[in-house]
Amino acid sequence: MSGDIIGIWIGAILTLGIFSFLYKDNPFYKFSEALFVGISAGYWFVVTFWQYFVPKFWDNLSLSFHELVANGRIDYHWIYLVGGFFGVLMLLRLVPKIGWLSRWSLAFIVGTTAGLQFTRYLESNGIRQVVGTIKPLVVGGNLGTSIGNIIIVVGTFTGLIYFFFSKEHKGAFGGAARVGVWFLMINFGAMFGYTVMSRMSLLIGRMDYLFSDWLKLIK
Amino acid sequence: MKNRFVFRKSILLIFLFSFSFFLFGLSISPAQEMGVPVAAPISAPQPPDPPMNVVAKDAPNDNGHAIVVKWSLSADDGKGKNNVLSYEIWRSDNPDTGFVLRGLVPAGTSQYLDRGAREKEEENYFPPHKNFYYQIKAKSDISFSESEVSAPAYAYGQWIHTGKLSILFATAVFTFFVLLFINWAKKGKKLYVRPIAGIDAVDEAIGRATEMGRPILYILGLGSAGELGTIASLTILNRVAKKTAEYQTPLLVPVSDPVVLTVAQEAVKAGYYEAGRPDTYKEDSVWYITSMQFAYVSAVNGLMLREKTATNIYMGVFYAESLLLAETGNVAGSIQISGTDQVAQIPFFVAATDYTLIGEELYAASAYLGKEPLLLGAIKAQDWGKILIMISLIIGAIAASFHLDFIVNLFRIKL
Known part of the structure; x- marks a missing residue:
C-alpha cells in the first residue's frame, strides 16, 4: 500500500469523523476534532516561526550584525530589535509580577494597526463609496440606467439614515430608515444565495474526494 | 606570314567570344532560361521612423522608486510598410553605453512607468536620487530604430500624495468632529445614542x-x-x-x-x-x-x-x-x-x-x-460624517445629472 493510498484513507476516515457531527457529538468526532486542532496549532507555530520570526527578526538582525562586524556600519535593520523588544514584553506575561508590561506591546499593536487602518477605511468605505454613488439620476434615452442609478443613490442615502445613531427611528426619518433596511435585506438575500452556491461547491469537492479518490465509484 | 596572322587573330576572337559567352551565361538564372518572369531585386529592410522627444521624469506621488518616460510616437506608428509593432524602453546610468531593456509596450503607447523594488536586496531594486538616461526603440517586424537618449532623470519620494488630498481633508474634518464631541462629552453634555x-x-x-x-x-x-x-x-x-x-x-x-x-x-x-x-x-x-x-x-x-x-x-x-x-x-x-x-x-x-x-x-x-466620552465622541463624529456624505451624495447626483463635472471631480481620488 503506497503512501498516497494511506493518505487518502486517513483523509476519508477523518472526513467522515467530522461529518458524523451532523448526527450528534460522538467519540469519533471528538477524536477528529482533537487531531485537527492539535495538528493545526502545531502547524501554525511552525509557520509563525519560519515565516515571521526567522525571516523578519533573525535574518535581518544577522545581516545587521554581519554588517557591523565586517564594515563597522550600523544599518536600518537594527529597527527589528524594537519588534523583538515588544515580543519579549509579551512573553513576560508568564511572570505574574511583571506581566503588566505586556500591555505596552498590546497598546502598540492595537494603536498602530487601528491608526493605519483609519485612512484606509476612510478611503475605501467613505470617499470611494461617495465617488461610486455620484451618478446622474436621469440618463437621456436610457431608462434602465436611469432607474439603476436612482436605486443606487436612494439605497445608499436611506442606508446611511439607518446607520445614523443620533436620532431615534421615528416618523419620516424612521420611514427612510426602514427603506434602508429593505435595501440591506435585499442585498443580504442576494449575498446569501451567492455564498450558499459557493459552499455547495465545497461540499461537492469533499464528496468527489470520498466517492472518486477514496471509493473509486466515480471516474 | 599573312595567313599565320589571320589564324592567330581568329583564335583570339574565338577565345574572346567564348569567354564573353561564358560570362553572359553566368548572369542568366535558370528561370530566365526557362522564360519565367522574375521579381525585382529585394532592397535592404527600412527601419521605422524613430520615436521623438523622449522625456524622463520622476513618477509623482510615490515612494521614490519609479520614473515616468514619455515620447512622441514614431511617424510609422499605425501606418506604412514599416509599421511599428512595439516600443522597447532601455535605460542606463551612462548616456553612451550600458543600456538595459526595462520594458516593452505595444504600438500606440507613448509612455511607460519604469518602477522598481524598494529594497536593496531585491533583484529589481530601483535606486532613488541616481541619474538615469532613457532610449526608446521603435520595432517593426523586421527592423527597429532608436530615439535620441533622454536628458537624465532621477527618482525621489514625495511626502504628500496630491491625488489623495480629499482623504486628508476628510480625515481633518472627521478628527475635528471627534475632538469636538469628546470635549463636549467630557464636559458632561448629554450625547444621545439611539437604543440598539x-x-x-x-x-x-x-x-x-x-x-x-x-x-x-x-x-x-x-x-x-x-x-x-x-x-x-x-x-x-x-x-x-x-x-x-x-x-x-x-x-x-x-x-x-x-x-x-x-x-x-x-x-x-x-x-x-x-x-x-x-x-x-x-x-x-x-x-x-x-x-x-x-x-x-x-x-x-x-x-x-x-x-x-x-x-x-x-x-x-x-x-x-x-x-x-x-x-x-x-x-x-x-x-x-x-x-x-x-x-x-x-x-x-x-x-x-x-x-x-x-x-x-x-x-x-x-x-x-x-x-465613555471617547467612544461616544467617535460615534457622534461618525454621524456628522454621514451627514456630510449624504449632502455630498445629493450635490454630486444633481451635479452629475446636469453634467457639472467641476463639482463631480472634487470627489475624485487619483492613485
Whole structure:
C-alpha cells in the first residue's frame, strides 16, 4: 500500500469523523476534532516561526550584525530589535509580577494597526463609496440606467439614515430608515444565495474526494 | 606570314567570344532560361521612423522608486510598410553605453512607468536620487530604430500624495468632529445614542443563562487585535464579563489569535474588577484554541454541545465560519446574538441568530454600552460624517445629472 493510498484513507476516515457531527457529538468526532486542532496549532507555530520570526527578526538582525562586524556600519535593520523588544514584553506575561508590561506591546499593536487602518477605511468605505454613488439620476434615452442609478443613490442615502445613531427611528426619518433596511435585506438575500452556491461547491469537492479518490465509484 | 596572322587573330576572337559567352551565361538564372518572369531585386529592410522627444521624469506621488518616460510616437506608428509593432524602453546610468531593456509596450503607447523594488536586496531594486538616461526603440517586424537618449532623470519620494488630498481633508474634518464631541462629552453634555436592539438583548440573554445555570459563550471571531471589529468586540466583552461577574454566570471565551487572547484576558479581568468580584475571575475562562479557521470551528462547535451553553454571543470579524457556528448554536438551542463588520457574513448571522448587529452597529454598540466620552465622541463624529456624505451624495447626483463635472471631480481620488 503506497503512501498516497494511506493518505487518502486517513483523509476519508477523518472526513467522515467530522461529518458524523451532523448526527450528534460522538467519540469519533471528538477524536477528529482533537487531531485537527492539535495538528493545526502545531502547524501554525511552525509557520509563525519560519515565516515571521526567522525571516523578519533573525535574518535581518544577522545581516545587521554581519554588517557591523565586517564594515563597522550600523544599518536600518537594527529597527527589528524594537519588534523583538515588544515580543519579549509579551512573553513576560508568564511572570505574574511583571506581566503588566505586556500591555505596552498590546497598546502598540492595537494603536498602530487601528491608526493605519483609519485612512484606509476612510478611503475605501467613505470617499470611494461617495465617488461610486455620484451618478446622474436621469440618463437621456436610457431608462434602465436611469432607474439603476436612482436605486443606487436612494439605497445608499436611506442606508446611511439607518446607520445614523443620533436620532431615534421615528416618523419620516424612521420611514427612510426602514427603506434602508429593505435595501440591506435585499442585498443580504442576494449575498446569501451567492455564498450558499459557493459552499455547495465545497461540499461537492469533499464528496468527489470520498466517492472518486477514496471509493473509486466515480471516474 | 599573312595567313599565320589571320589564324592567330581568329583564335583570339574565338577565345574572346567564348569567354564573353561564358560570362553572359553566368548572369542568366535558370528561370530566365526557362522564360519565367522574375521579381525585382529585394532592397535592404527600412527601419521605422524613430520615436521623438523622449522625456524622463520622476513618477509623482510615490515612494521614490519609479520614473515616468514619455515620447512622441514614431511617424510609422499605425501606418506604412514599416509599421511599428512595439516600443522597447532601455535605460542606463551612462548616456553612451550600458543600456538595459526595462520594458516593452505595444504600438500606440507613448509612455511607460519604469518602477522598481524598494529594497536593496531585491533583484529589481530601483535606486532613488541616481541619474538615469532613457532610449526608446521603435520595432517593426523586421527592423527597429532608436530615439535620441533622454536628458537624465532621477527618482525621489514625495511626502504628500496630491491625488489623495480629499482623504486628508476628510480625515481633518472627521478628527475635528471627534475632538469636538469628546470635549463636549467630557464636559458632561448629554450625547444621545439611539437604543440598539441587539445590545439590549445582551442583558436579557445573560439573565437567561443565569436562570438556566449554564455558561455564556463569547466568540471574538478570527480577526487580529488591531482590526476595528475585534476592538469593538473587546469593549462589548468587557461589558458582558462585568455582567456575568455580577450574576456569577460562567463565561467561556475561546480565541483564535494569540494577541487577541492576551487582550481578551485583560478585558474580562477588568470586567470582573469593575463588578467588584476579582476573586471569581478564572484566567482559563479565556483560552487559545488554534489560528486555523476550520479547526477552531470544529472545537467551538464541540464546545457548544458539550457545555450546553445557554447564550452564544458572536461579535467581531467573521468569515466562512459564521454560519457553521451559528447553525450549531441553533441546534444546541442557545439564544444567539451576533454582530460583525464583515458584510459578506451578515446574511448568515441574520438568518441563523436571534439578534444581529449589522456592520457599524457593532462599533456603535461598544460606545452605547461603554458610555465613555471617547467612544461616544467617535460615534457622534461618525454621524456628522454621514451627514456630510449624504449632502455630498445629493450635490454630486444633481451635479452629475446636469453634467457639472467641476463639482463631480472634487470627489475624485487619483492613485
